[in-house]
Amino acid sequence: MANPIVERSLDEIRFWSRIMKEHALFLSLGFTYEQTQLIDEARQFISLFESIEERLARFTVNSDLRQIQAFNSEVYQAAAAIWGYKRKVLGLTLSCQIRHNNFPLLVDHISREAAYFANRLKELNEGKLAPEPDTIIEENVFFLKIMADHAKFIGHLLDPSERKLVEQARDFSHDFDQLMFQAVDLDSMRPQSETKPILSQFLNQNKVSVASLRDFKKTARELIEACRIKSNIHPLLADHTFREAERFLEIIDLFEASLKRT
Structure with a gap:
């Protein structure tokens, strides 16, 4: 019988990793042509979450709980990293150090989602499901x-x-x-x-x-x-x-x- 923590973990990662990858794409499309460093960082996050999606395909609901917990911890680090990137972009935007086509509220919005994703993984590794x-x-x-x-x-x-x-x-x-x-x-x-x-x-x-x-x-x-x-x-x-x-x-x-x- 499938472990509910395993099943829920895979579901959260499947949904939110795609969302994080798309966030990085939307940010990259909104930057101006000279903001190459921020665009490169966004592309690195696209690659990171694509690799997470590829690794996710190797697991099933019958996978070992300890392996899933280890995977959760790795994905948590990725979610925390993209959260930090998004907050950096927001800080640069609000201080008028950069100007681009992403609304500040949108950058804040997607950073909240990254924090939510990271927190869900932490809760699941603590056994919190219901x-x-x-x-x-x-x-x-x-x-x-x-x-x-x-x-x-x-x-x-x-x-x-x-x-x-x-x-x-x-x-x-x-x-x-x-x-x-x-x-x-x-x-x-x-x-x-x-x-x-x-x-x-x-x-x-x-x-x-x-x-x-x-x-x-x-x-x-x-x-x-x-x-x-x-x-x-x-x-x-x-x-x-x-x-x-x-x-x-x-x-x-x-x-x-x-x-x-x-």
């Missing part, structure tokens, strides 16, 4: 902000003439900001908030909103791939944000299943 009520709220705060950020990026990268889509993106940004603030409020109410009915309603509300945003991203991705709308959105970026919405829905399902078991 979510606690605290984790449910905190993880939703994290992902709700990610979804709000995505809506903001889409709104800014669409051509201004795409008025209807821009308006929809702004509406999603507002909705997810409100959901995030609501989650922060719920977090501050602990331990009173740690009741199944409240958490179940919280998750259900988020699921409905994320599914709606996921569908919007899916439509946008299809329109971009078919060259039917005007934007500066790379087709891979459109797919990237769609996959992250899908991931959030999967995590909500895991949390709901965990609440039913407790």
Whole structure:
């Protein structure tokens, strides 16, 4: 029988290593031609996470736990390294030492995701698999902000003439900001908030909103791939944000299943 820690570790690495690789690509595309050192560093991270993906293919859910824990530790180092790179880029940007085409919020956004990935690997190596009520709220705060950020990026990268889509993106940004603030409020109410009915309603509300945003991203991705709308959105970026919405829905399902078991 597969070890759940092994299974979850492989799943996290499979999803987030691809995300990290794509982050490095998006950063490299946003730098100006003379920022060769930063572009070279980004390309090195693309190669690093490609090699992690190649090594990942050698493991199965029946792999030895100790081998997976060792692999987790190696990938943790890679996630921590790309986090440091992203924070360096953000610092250079905010201090106006470099100017490029990546929004500061986007650089901060992708660094938060790297920190999340590294933390997940650390937790798994500590044997932490099943979510606690605290984790449910905190993880939703994290992902709700990610979804709000995505809506903001889409709104800014669409051509201004795409008025209807821009308006929809702004509406999603507002909705997810409100959901995030609501989650922060719920977090501050602990331990009173740690009741199944409240958490179940919280998750259900988020699921409905994320599914709606996921569908919007899916439509946008299809329109971009078919060259039917005007934007500066790379087709891979459109797919990237769609996959992250899908991931959030999967995590909500895991949390709901965990609440039913407790």
